[in-house]
Amino acid sequence: MYDYLILTEKKTEYDAFVTALGGETGNFNGHTFIQAHSQGHLLELDEPENMVMPALKEKYSIWDLKNLPWDLNDFNWHKVIKKDHKTGKPAVYAVNLLKNIKKASQQARAIVIATDTDETTGEGELLAWEIINYIGWHGPVYREYHDDESSEAIRRAMADLHDISDPQKDGWFVKGTVRQRWDFGSMALTRAATLLVRDAGYYTRSINEGRLKSVMLSAIFQRLNAIKNYVKRPYYEVRFQDQHKHVFARKIDKNNDELIKKVHHENEAMAKQEQQQYQSPVGITIDGQKTVYQAPHTFTDLTKIDAILSHKGYTSKMIQDTYQILYQNYHYLSYPRSDDKTVTEAQFAKLVQNSKKIASLVGVDLQLLTHLAPRKGLVEQSATHGANRPGSVVPNSLDDLRKPFNTKKQQDCAIDIYTLVAKAALAILGEDYEYQHITAHLTDYPEFQCSFNQPVKYNYKQIYHRGKLPQVGAPLGQQATSFIYSGANSKPSWPTKEWLYNRLDSFKYSIGTPATQQSTLTEISDSNGKT
Known part of the structure; x- marks a missing residue:
């Protein structure tokens, strides 16, 4: 025994x-x-x-x-x-x-x-x-x-x-x-929704009304309705800018209708009439210039991977299946369904140990990997699985990631997933991003304000950063000149995967773990990744 x-x-x-x-x-x-x-x-x-x-x-x-x-x-x-x-x-x-x-x-x-x-x-x-x-x-x-x-x-x-x-x-x-019994009880809602849709004359398979599916579909439906019902409302506004294109404008409280009406004019003539009230050009007063250090918080998860790589044509299911194989069969990646946003000290030590080999594999400059001490908020004493990161086995080359898969698209998907996860994890070994935060106002019209960031040292952002790196711009000028800005109320953006995942996380009580969100979206999408 x-x-x-x-x-x-x-x-x-x-x-x-x-x-x-x-x-x-x-x-x-x-x-x-x-x-x-x-x-x-x-x-x-x-x-x-x-x-x-x-x-x-x-x-x-x-x-x-x-x-x-x-x-x-x-x-x-x-x-x-x-x-x-x-x-x-x-x-x-x-x-x-x-x-x-x-x-x-x-x-x-x-x-x-x-x-x-x-x-x-x-x-x-x-x-x-x-x-x-x-x-x-x-x-x-x-x-x-x-x-x-x-x-x-x-x-x-x-x-x-x-x-x-x-x-x-x-x-x-x-x-x-x-949780299990609640989910089971929601089957009654599935039956009701399916019967009602069929009674309306539509032939359909069962319409799942699960906790997360319902919220996802409702959010998409509401956004599509908002796009359908959008009415463009142009406006004209007096602003100032210096010779380096730094813009000075008034801060507008979206809930202050009186201020909005005062600043946003219905036609250009009314804006020009207001413009005549201001001297132009006018002097600029700098309010502050502060050095800011931004630490990396770049660990990714399945929803971020899905959202970032979706533009390459990979479906949610392909991303899910490819990641699972790289983890389960080869240990090239860590546990995929983790919702941890930190790693343990042991996991961090393993990342540091393998960092040079991983960096060489995915094209990261080794000279950027200088912050080898655990950061608070990224490295903790405990974590269920640890944030998504490279696994215990480092492939000898990116071609090793192709070998488990038959189609070129899935092979490319494997390389893109590994590269994304690796760079996001390696970024925590980079130094803090350093920039100057500059604020200013018009000397004679202090309600017109300007603020912007001037990069000093990119550091970890050179390892991993979404989009283009912030550009070093020109300094503030000494004077600003008025102009009429033409704008309109914002049209609701199209409900992309990234939008949906951000929407789910924005609720007062977050709905579902990242892995559950991603797998649920896989279930309600067709083979082309469309909902």
Whole structure:
């Protein structure tokens, strides 16, 4: 008999634990162990009609508006082995893994949950307890909380186990269960939406009304409506500029209608009439000139990768699948579905160790990699997986990234993903971006103001920066001359992937992790990446 059965979430995590503890079986911290792994969720909730009393089966099996809404108290929440979507039968891999885990549990005195530490969703806890309950385990259950998948973090966590034998006192399990049941209940909304659309005369497949899908589709619909209903309203405004094109204008509060009316004229003649009130040219007074240092916060995630690379024609699914292969099969990249924005000290040390080889691979000047001390806010003591970054294995050349893929487009996609992730991570080894922030006003008309940044040292921005580097401009002139600026109310921008991801993050309570947002967009997009 072994003291512990250590249950990990997936094969890659299992491999990390085997490495950290010295084998599939062994002795650690005075306790013997055997290890087994899942492959994500092996069980799922049964069909609605199979989780209710016989008298309610018809109500929950037939798609009809009269059978809605659902009463979640009617369900017994019975779970079955995940099905193969092609055959409708229990998936072979799930059946075999459950058999292996049950067999291993019969040789153990306690189970240690070592799945992902998903504090936000409780997903790792939920899938572990599903397995534990399915195999009929009634012994002690412990939990280790590893900060990441480094050997040091795993050994530290295994030396500090927590008794969670009562699942109802395991907060992460409770959280995961509530989320799963809410998602299941949303199937009723899917049925309602689908029936209503079909009744309106449209033939359609099921219209998913999941928590995140609904918000995404609603945001896109509202933006398209705003574009459709946009009416251009031109205006004319008095501004000043010096000989170097630095513009002085009045700050406008969008909620101050009186000020807007005063500054934004309906026609050019009214603006010219106001212009006559001002002397021109007029002197300039500098208010301040401050040196600012901006530290890099450049780690990327799946949504940013998807948004940035979408203009190259890669679909969300291609990006998702390509990244997964580079991570899972070759360890060229770190865990893709991470929502961490920091790395641990051990992960940072590994990045520093591999930095020169990675930089040479993706064309980064080695002389820029001089900030080798951990930065606060980027390097922390713990992280579930750590922010997206190059993996533990560095390819010998970019051509190595092509080898796993058959089509040129996916080969190019692999190189672009790796290059983007690598440069974003390497940028934290660059020095702070340094610039001068300059503010000024017109001497005689102080309400007309100007502010701009003058780059001094680009530093990390030479490693990774979106778009063009800020340009060094001319200094302020001594005088400014009035002119009439012609503008209009802003037309709503087209709902791109980047717009949508930023929109999701802008809500008071952020909706979904970056990985979930990206995978959900994959589900509601067609093969061309269009929603």
